[in-house]
Amino acid sequence: MNDKESDPAIHVNNLSKxxxxxxALKGIDLIVNRGEVFGFLxxxxxxxxxxxxxxxxxxxPDAGTVSVLGKNPxxxxxxxxxxxxxxxxxxxxxxxxxVHSVLEFLRELRGGGENCHIRAKELADRLDxxxxxxxxxxxxxxxxxxxxxxxxxxCPDLLLLDEPTSGLDPLIQQxxxxxxxxxxxxxxxxxxxxxxxxxxxxxxxxxxxxxEGQIVEVGETSSLxxxxxxxxxxxxxxxxxxxxxxxxxxSGILLDEVSSDGRELKLIVDGEMDELIKVLAGYHVxxxxxxxxxxxxxxxxxxxxxxxxxxxxxxxxx
Amino acid sequence: xxxxxxxxxxxxxxxxxxxxxxxxxxxxxGIITIPFYDLVAENERQLRPVLENLKPLVKSFIGGDEAxxxxxxxxxxxxxxxxxxxxxxxxxxxxxxSGLLAADEERGILDFVLAHPVSxxxxxxxxxxxxxxxxxxxxxxxxxxxxxxVAKAGSMNFPPxxxxxxxxxxxxxxxxxxxxxxxLSMCVPSRSSAAMISGILVLAGYIITTLAKAIKGLENWxxxxxxxxxxxxxxxxxEIVPFIKLFLVTLVLLFLARIGFGxxxxxxxGDGGWKLPFIRG
Numbered sequence: 001m002n003d004k005e006s007d008p009a010i011h012v013n014n015l016s017k018x019x020x021x022x023x024a025l026k027g028i029d030l031i032v033n034r035g036e037v038f039g040f041l042x043x044x045x046x047x048x049x050x051x052x053x054x055x056x057x058x059x060x061p062d063a064g065t066v067s068v069l070g071k072n073p074x075x076x077x078x079x080x081x082x083x084x085x086x087x088x089x090x091x092x093x094x095x096x097x098x099v100h101s102v103l104e105f106l107r108e109l110r111g112g113g114e115n116c117h118i119r120a121k122e123l124a125d126r127l128d129x130x131x132x133x134x135x136x137x138x139x140x141x142x143x144x145x146x147x148x149x150x151x152x153x154x155c156p157d158l159l160l161l162d163e164p165t166s167g168l169d170p171l172i173q174q175x176x177x178x179x180x181x182x183x184x185x186x187x188x189x190x191x192x193x194x195x196x197x198x199x200x201x202x203x204x205x206x207x208x209x210x211x212e213g214q215i216v217e218v219g220e221t222s223s224l225x226x227x228x229x230x231x232x233x234x235x236x237x238x239x240x241x242x243x244x245x246x247x248x249x250x251s252g253i254l255l256d257e258v259s260s261d262g263r264e265l266k267l268i269v270d271g272e273m274d275e276l277i278k279v280l281a282g283y284h285v286x287x288x289x290x291x292x293x294x295x296x297x298x299x300x301x302x303x304x305x306x307x308x309x310x311x312x313x314x315x316x317x318x
Numbered sequence: 319x320x321x322x323x324x325x326x327x328x329x330x331x332x333x334x335x336x337x338x339x340x341x342x343x344x345x346x347x348g349i350i351t352i353p354f355y356d357l358v359a360e361n362e363r364q365l366r367p368v369l370e371n372l373k374p375l376v377k378s379f380i381g382g383d384e385a386x387x388x389x390x391x392x393x394x395x396x397x398x399x400x401x402x403x404x405x406x407x408x409x410x411x412x413x414x415x416s417g418l419l420a421a422d423e424e425r426g427i428l429d430f431v432l433a434h435p436v437s438x439x440x441x442x443x444x445x446x447x448x449x450x451x452x453x454x455x456x457x458x459x460x461x462x463x464x465x466x467x468v469a470k471a472g473s474m475n476f477p478p479x480x481x482x483x484x485x486x487x488x489x490x491x492x493x494x495x496x497x498x499x500x501x502l503s504m505c506v507p508s509r510s511s512a513a514m515i516s517g518i519l520v521l522a523g524y525i526i527t528t529l530a531k532a533i534k535g536l537e538n539w540x541x542x543x544x545x546x547x548x549x550x551x552x553x554x555x556x557e558i559v560p561f562i563k564l565f566l567v568t569l570v571l572l573f574l575a576r577i578g579f580g581x582x583x584x585x586x587x588g589d590g591g592w593k594l595p596f597i598r599g
Contacts, residue, residue: 111435
């Protein structure tokens with residue numbers, strides 16, 4: 001592609017979009033580097049699909065700029081789409097034709113030659129999809145496979161995947177995640193949104209969390225998780241009377257939950273562990289479990305599911 | 319392969335059943351209706367006084383001042399076959415035009431196609447050309463049926479080209495309603511509302527144009543009815559001016575639709591709100 005190699009794959013600057021009185025995107029900024037897998041997390045209605053559709057000139061932003069592979073989608077949409085593979089969040093296809101006809105049509109639109117045809121066939125075999133089937137006879141998962149093949153078959157430089165594993169069985173989900181990794185290894189950039197946080201955690205190099213039209217967190221997946229406070233679950237012996245105020249008084253310690261019988265405490269530790277251990281040593285402790293929050297807990301923390309938001313912190317946009 | 323051609327070919331294939339569904343009945347209309355001319359001609363002596371004594375308002379629905387032409391071969395074809403075609407195909411044009419883009423948009427298919435390297439212009443014109451080709455196929459089937467019907471009627475003898483002349487006007491009127499409903503579909507919330515508005519115009523236009531033959535006060539309003547420019551009697555002489563007028567208005571509607579499609583956001587699926595895409599907020 002005739003663009004600057006140094007340009008990021010996606011550069012969104014102060015992007016805003018409204019639907020009538022509803023503000024779907026409120027001036028978001030985003031940079032996706034070439035060759036990375038970028039996860040885009042957010043609940044329904046957060047603005048994920050809106051942002052992706054702006055990148056392809058399916059909808060026009062009210063303000064801000066978008067650059068995809070060094071090009072402006074509004075002024076040169078065909079050139080942008082030529083090097084992108086797109087999978088919509090709600091894929092719908094012409095029901096009255098076969099899988100083969102759909103893929104052939106899309107392949108012809110891309111000017112794809114024999115290589116594209118062969119690759120489509122390989123992907124269909126890999127995803128266990130019968131291309132002779134009529135679209136209307138396919139299950140949701142099998143229709144999703146058609147969209148996946150259409151997005152991957154021409155080996156695009158940029159993949160825009162909106163919930164790619166939606167409707168797929170676990171085996172095929174793994175296959176798709178493998179395909180994402182393979183694309184990255186071959187130098188492509190993958191930008192995908194998902195509700196399945198475990199898979200985002202598994203493949204994404206960086207993650208952005210969007211909430212109510214605003215980016216609330218952007219960062220490398222590993223640092224997003226490692227920078228968080230520890231979770232701790234302490235089980236005390238029966239009949240142990242625990243003075244919880246003694247624990248709560250410790251700096252950097254949040255008492256998250258106490259079981260009804262008072263034997264089990266769930267703590268969030270964002271300070272010195274040593275002081276806590278010394279306090280706990282004064283009790284008869286049966287067991288201690290510790291661990292870092294997973295991406296789901298990080299995600300949920302932005303939606304008020306975990307008390308004391310500050311302990312799980314938040315960084316501004318990069 | 320040229321993308322424009324790909325879009326046109328793909329869209330045309332999808333309309334094959336519509337061509338068969340509209341074209342075959344139209345063909346049968348000609349085959350069945352036209353041979354009745356022999357019967358009408360035989361009973362001219364009994365029927366002519368009935369026609370001449372009809373009240374003007376009633377007579378307007380069967381041709382007005384030209385009602386007596388029914389006893390001539392050209393007049394019979396004009397009044398018994400071509401008189402109803404703009405209403406029949408006007409409905410076809412309204413439904414097809416409104417759904418040319420909006421139907422796929424509401425079904426959620428359009429954004430996936432547009433996410434591929436095809437411009438809105440290529441998609442728009444490809445669909446318009448495929449519709450035009452479909453319409454020509456339907457008209458072709460109708461013309462074939464008319465030709466067969468003329469051959470079956472022992473007392474008719476027309477060259478094929480003369481039978482084709484009124485179809486030029488049929489094409490112009492149908493294309494007008496298709497482009498009108500296409501332009502509407504770029505503005506109104508749904509494809510069905512565009513089809514409904516255009517369908518109302520078809521019927522209202524037919525009624526106004528018909529009644530204007532008997533009610534002088536309606537003549538000024540009939541100017542705004544597309545069916546006023548329709549020439550069902552073109553076999554007796556085709557007038558180019560009404561055809562050009564209708565064609566030019568249709569072109570304007572077509573370009574407005576193109577501009578509208580270029581400016582609008584593509585919906586994920588379902589109905590949208592009212593939006594005048596020519597006015598950007």
